[in-house]
Amino acid sequence: MPTRLVLRRDRRRRLEQGHPWIYRSEVERVEGPLAPGDLVDIVNHQGAFLARGYANPQSQIFARVLTYRPSKPIDADFFIRRFHQAQEYRRRFHPQALAYGRAVYGEADFVPGLVVDRFGEVLVAQVLTAGMERLFAQVLEALVAVYKPAGILARNDVPVRALEGLPLVVETAYGEVPDVVDVIDNGLTFSVDLREGQKTGYFWDQSENRAAIRPLMTGWRARRELFGEDPVHVDGAHVLDCFCHTGAFAVHALHYGAARVTAVDISADAVELARQNARRNGVLDGAEFAVANAFDYLREQDARGARYDVVILDPPAFAKSRQSIESAARGYKEINLRAMRILREGGFLVTASCSYHMSPDRFRETVLDAAIDAHKVLRVVRDARAASDHPQIAGAAEQHYLKFLVYEVRSRR
Secondary structure, X not given: OOOEEEEOOXXXXXXXHOOOEEEHHHXXXXXXXXXXXXXXXXXXXXXXXXXXXXXXXXXXXEEEEEEOOOOOOOOHHHHHHHHHHHHHHHHHHOHHHHOEEXXXXXXHHOOOOEEEEEEOOEEEEEEOOHHHHHOHHHHHHHHHHHHOOOEEEEEEOOOHHHHOOOOOEXXXXXXXXXXXXXXXXXXXXXXXXXXXXXXXXXXXXXXXXXXXXXXXXXXXXXXHHHOOOOOOOOOOOEEEEEOOOOOHHHHHHHHOOOOEEEEEEOOHHHHHHHHHHHHHOOOHHHEEEEEOOHHHHHHHHHHOOOOEEEEEEOOOOOOOOHHHHHXXXXXXXXXXXXXXXXXXXXXXXXXXXXXXXXXXXXXXXXXXXXXXXXXXXXXXXXXXXXXXXXXXXXXXXXXXXXXXXXXXXXXXX
């Protein structure tokens, strides 16, 4: 008989709403032996079966749900079915991801603790939990069977693994994997460093949002006159892209018709890769690059009275824990305030937060606080989340980590 987790009578019915996690505080008792990563049956206080998953008594997330069917074996065939289902979803809603994008998104694809990104013929996998680590042989067999890759890289170097008692390693799990590959995002080509790049090498979660900036990039000759700004002879936008990383937003902006984009990042290596990506997509002539702290750069632009038509803010996560939310909010307010101050009347603010601990409501409130201090009125153009290859389970708000907002910025004066 498998080990059972018996849940408390007074718990919230989050599991019944589809939430894939069982927290330690929800567990009344454990019946049977339990080591990190063991498969368990999850039952209510009356002993009725609710789900099967894996558990880790060393983690605050005590268990994660794999299936709601008691007779379902967790083997290679189980994962083959899950991966085929993940493919069908993407074929329907985000076809790019069949070749380039997020192939498997953990809990939202009903394989908790596993992330798989596709880079053409190569897969990059991240195993985030002890339970999925125990199952990885079956996972690997299924990945090869379904996706038929030339190689699979295990990017198991994310800090969350340490919380599960797992080592941080990067290794080739199958076949051959080059250090750098080319990927296609919205028809544009980018070089990706699979072993050293952030996350799995490329931020696929912003793919649809990058495409969404197209309408902001042209029509500025007439728009400036409508809003009483100095007329110009060019139709394309003047754009400032802060925290540009390897230039994905900047290259998209230029491709969509921006007249000039200034791309800023504190990493010289990232800026150099952004420059290479602009060159290979034929938009280098309209690009300027600066290696600088984006906070300082925004303050300097404000102090000298610089003006832009569009400002893009896509920073790394400021809130690394619940305790850092307040300091993160101050950081988000600062950069959004400066961005609003350097936008021309009727300009557009493109602003994002990937801080897991910063809720969507709190992020919106922070941007609105900045608008108050900048004497601006914001009109919502887009209020979005991660791309469609990053689905979200209803009732699991923790998965809504990416917030993406586009505002038209008008003056109150």
